[in-house]
Amino acid sequence: MQRDNRIGWAGFSVQQTVLLFLTLLALFPIYFMVVxxxxxxxxxxxxxxxxxxxxxxxxxxTVFGQHNFFLWFGNSVILTAGSVVLAMVLAxxxxxxxAKFWFPGKKWILxxxxxxxxxxxxxxxxxxxGMMTKLGMINSQGGVILIYAGLLLPLSIYMLSGFFxxxxxxxxxxxxxxxxxxxxxxxxxxxxxxxPAFVTLAIVNSVWVWNELLxxxxxxxxxxxxTLMAGLTVFKSKYTLNIPVTMAGLIxxxxxxxxxxxxxxRTFVEGLTAGAVKG
Amino acid sequence: MYATxxxxxxxxxxxxxxxxxxxxxxxxxxxxxxxxxxxxVLGPVTKYVGWRNYRLLFKSDTFTTALLNNAKxxxxxxxxxxxxxxxAVFLHEKIRGWKIYRTVLFFPYILAVPIAGIVFGYIYQxxxxxxxxxxxxxxxxxxxxxxxxxxxALWSLMSVIIWKEMGFGxxxxxxxxxxxxxxxxxxxxxxGASWRQRHWHVTIPEVRQTLEFYFTITVITxxxxxxxYVYVMTGGGPGNSTSVSELFIYQTAFKFQNIGMASxxxxxxxxxxxxxxxxxxxxxxxxxxxxx
Numbered sequence: 035m036q037r038d039n040r041i042g043w044a045g046f047s048v049q050q051t052v053l054l055f056l057t058l059l060a061l062f063p064i065y066f067m068v069v070x071x072x073x074x075x076x077x078x079x080x081x082x083x084x085x086x087x088x089x090x091x092x093x094x095x096t097v098f099g100q101h102n103f104f105l106w107f108g109n110s111v112i113l114t115a116g117s118v119v120l121a122m123v124l125a126x127x128x129x130x131x132x133a134k135f136w137f138p139g140k141k142w143i144l145x146x147x148x149x150x151x152x153x154x155x156x157x158x159x160x161x162x163x164g165m166m167t168k169l170g171m172i173n174s175q176g177g178v179i180l181i182y183a184g185l186l187l188p189l190s191i192y193m194l195s196g197f198f199x200x201x202x203x204x205x206x207x208x209x210x211x212x213x214x215x216x217x218x219x220x221x222x223x224x225x226x227x228x229x230p231a232f233v234t235l236a237i238v239n240s241v242w243v244w245n246e247l248l249x250x251x252x253x254x255x256x257x258x259x260x261t262l263m264a265g266l267t268v269f270k271s272k273y274t275l276n277i278p279v280t281m282a283g284l285i286x287x288x289x290x291x292x293x294x295x296x297x298x299x300r301t302f303v304e305g306l307t308a309g310a311v312k313g
Numbered sequence: 314m315y316a317t318x319x320x321x322x323x324x325x326x327x328x329x330x331x332x333x334x335x336x337x338x339x340x341x342x343x344x345x346x347x348x349x350x351x352x353x354v355l356g357p358v359t360k361y362v363g364w365r366n367y368r369l370l371f372k373s374d375t376f377t378t379a380l381l382n383n384a385k386x387x388x389x390x391x392x393x394x395x396x397x398x399x400x401a402v403f404l405h406e407k408i409r410g411w412k413i414y415r416t417v418l419f420f421p422y423i424l425a426v427p428i429a430g431i432v433f434g435y436i437y438q439x440x441x442x443x444x445x446x447x448x449x450x451x452x453x454x455x456x457x458x459x460x461x462x463x464x465x466a467l468w469s470l471m472s473v474i475i476w477k478e479m480g481f482g483x484x485x486x487x488x489x490x491x492x493x494x495x496x497x498x499x500x501x502x503x504x505g506a507s508w509r510q511r512h513w514h515v516t517i518p519e520v521r522q523t524l525e526f527y528f529t530i531t532v533i534t535x536x537x538x539x540x541x542y543v544y545v546m547t548g549g550g551p552g553n554s555t556s557v558s559e560l561f562i563y564q565t566a567f568k569f570q571n572i573g574m575a576s577x578x579x580x581x582x583x584x585x586x587x588x589x590x591x592x593x594x595x596x597x598x599x600x601x602x603x604x605x
Contacts, residue, residue: 045508046408049403049406049408050408050409052399052400052403053400053403053404053408053410053414056396056400056418057414057417057418059476060417060418060420060421060476060480061417061420063421063429063432063433063436063476064420064421064424064432066432066435066436066442067432082441082442082445083442083445083446124330124331124334125331127327127328127330127331128327128328128330128331128332130327131323131324131325131327131328132328134315135315135316135320135321135323135324135327136315136316136320136321136324137320137321137324137325138321140324143328143332146335147335149587149590150335150339152529152530152533152586152590153339153343153583153586154533154536154537154538154559154582154583154586156537156540156558156559156562156563156579156582157342157343157346157537157579157580157582157583158338158339158342158343158346159342159562159566159579160342160346160349160562160566160572160575160576160579161341161342161343161345161346161349161576162338162342163566163567164345164572165341165342165345180334180337180338181338183334184334184335184337184338184339185338185339187331187334187335187338188335188339191331216315216320216323241423244425245425245426245427247425247426247427247540247541247544247545248540248541248559248563251544252563252567263425263426263427263428264427266427266428266431267427267431267544267545270431270434277435280431280435281432284428284431284432287425287428288424288425288428291423291424291425292423295420295423
């Protein structure tokens, strides 16, 4: 909609004031995190608000000097990559079946998948823990990758099948006439046609796994296996008196996600709200 | 598209790995959880105890406090709906700088919960930046122990949840509003509708389904998606003043090894969540009928 002149100057100022105020609120904690990370301890204590009186990279050096921090960062990368790829492969197959095949029980399966999207993970945690204990998979990254991938599946299948369904059947028919088999159809026609959907889904899923805390705290208790998010809480208590170092750690932990956000902002935002808008 | 019997078999084969994973991660645990909630669980041995876990649960002050705290957090829902809708309407009018506002206001949402929690932990410290600001402004009386005082700690937590989760709502509503046909507004303008009337009679009805969806997921978040905030910022304290159901489950199961009772809480949460989802789906079906 075009800006409406009838709101008038007063309405316009009210809107700008509200938005500016909320922007300040949204940015202030982030500003605080960033400027603090570049201050030394004394600077922080005497000057909490302002810019650093002298920019220091010492805090980052301290963080990088922590052996554990690297381990945790690596663990998060492994878990995120593993579970996102696994979920994607499984979801592609399932979404193809849902979008382009008819089979008995299809409606049921779809309804169950949609209902599961809202079941909170905390409900599954205890039996999963029992199961993993039996399988000897506590403190196992493979086990957690499996759990994460499983948790990602309902949303992934739902989103991908929506995108697949939008691929015109004529395209598929044309390929069939050329003698294209069902599986080859999937990776020759469907997957390339829905490429943007994959990017979106990969980003959305990665953010979720990277930021997840409950499951990682419960299933990866070994210090060397902790994820970054679980490790940060340890890190924080260790440097509880050195706030600038903690802040530097937080910035490094946010960086991968922030880069994803600014690199693929449109896809990112669309992905997070996809399904929700039409739904 | 493919609808023969041979194709149906093929479809099941394609679905099998996902269904297996879903069975393993969702369905089996949910069923098992219900079973546990009626049992005393000692290592590998489970013994049926009827409703005992539930009875004990609702007699336990620790649990009722936690559940009540979840209920208090629900107050955030109307606040979030009001503010996100209002902001989305402003941005939808393509106010100058709307794209920048959208980017910036969404940013808190991508921060991880533990990260937001730690940063706000420092902001809310007794000698933290917020109180320093208040003291500089001469508002010494307002410089409270935000996370350390049992009376206000929960509300401080709630403010962080709102701060972080709001961006999603704004972007969600905005993307729905961008699909509203322009003609509807033009017609309303021709009828001489005021700004408020236009949004009340055009925007709100148009985004109604999104509103119901957002309401549902926000309610579910407040009931069962706030573990990270509590765990990182207060650990449930001081006392039990900021404990929530999820933390109760975590502590009961993994600290006190009382699996039966923890499972009963999970079932309670599951039932409440499903009730809200069911209501939302019903509303949507009614909307669908009305539209036809």
